[in-house]
Amino acid sequence: MNIKISNIANLPSKFGNLKIQSFQEGIKEHLVIFKEPLGQIPLVRIHSECLTGDALGSLKCDCGEQLEFALQNISSLGGMIIYLRQEGRNIGLFNKVNAYALQDQGFDTIEANHQLGFKSDERSYEVVETILEHFKIDKIRLLTNNPKKMSCLKNIMIIERWPIIIPSNNHNVDYLKTKKEMMGHLL
Template sequence: MKVDISQTAILPTPYGDFKLTAFREWTQNIHGRDCELEHLVISSMQIPAKPLVRIHSECLTGDVLHSLKCDCGGELEIALRLIQERGGMILYLRQEGRGIGLFNKINAYALQDQGMDTVEANEALGLPKDGRDYKIVEVIFKHFNLTEITLLTNNPLKLKFLKSFVSVDREEILAPSNCHNQKYLEIKKIKMGHLLP
């Protein structure tokens, strides 16, 4: 795996000051085409021996446009607050739409508008229900010398993957639900096995 690592810069935010480091990964997309992904690590000024870590896949509609269709933006805000309070990092991975990309995600949204759930929409487009790849995480953890973490997640697949190279405890992360994302959250729980109430 070819990876470039940027310098580290300071980012002042409403949540406090963070350090930013970019990781540029040469990889392939879900269609097998070569591509570059530029991931971002947002870390507290001091990283404790057992940091709080959030692996957050990019969601332009939720993170930037504050879409009510998902819980992504809410989870990111919670993670920023907790990382600032307790120390740790957010790995902001450029894997829009569970790895299917923004273009495909909007097409999936259109099918959801017609009544499909998120899994059905992806499958109707011939796409995986979750096409994300977390191999870059091991590279990032090695760069920061992380061997033990507390992971902010509800996704058991992330836990399973991380346990192959780091000692990990889980802490749930629950963004408020609303009338627009209740079905989405139910599908995450029932069809994708997320650890939700």
């Protein structure tokens, strides 16, 4: 895997003084946001980009709230967020908006992806191990509800899974139900 790695920079934020580093994988530029000390078994969140949830505050998903939960915990306890540039379960922003339009017509998130010719989840987590190896991390406490994230790490020992429970709202209750019942998320 050919990865370019940026320098580390300070990131003062509303969550505290954090650090950032970018990992360029082809045209994708992933970001690691971290707070030292990382410790021997750091708290880690693997978060896939969600512009609508992370930046625009969309109520259709729980992504932005999960990111904020992770940032709050990383800021107070130390650890890292691996922010992967794979918008819309890696179908891209254009297709995600089209999937949203299909969801407006009654399709669930999986059906919408299938209507557009995609699998229910196109994401890949291969770069995560490269990033963790760069930081010399082989054991983590993983902030996730997604069992796929737990099973994708072959060379990293997950000592503990930290759930991220976000209350539903009337805009995302069906989305969360689909994630739980059809994708096996631990909600």
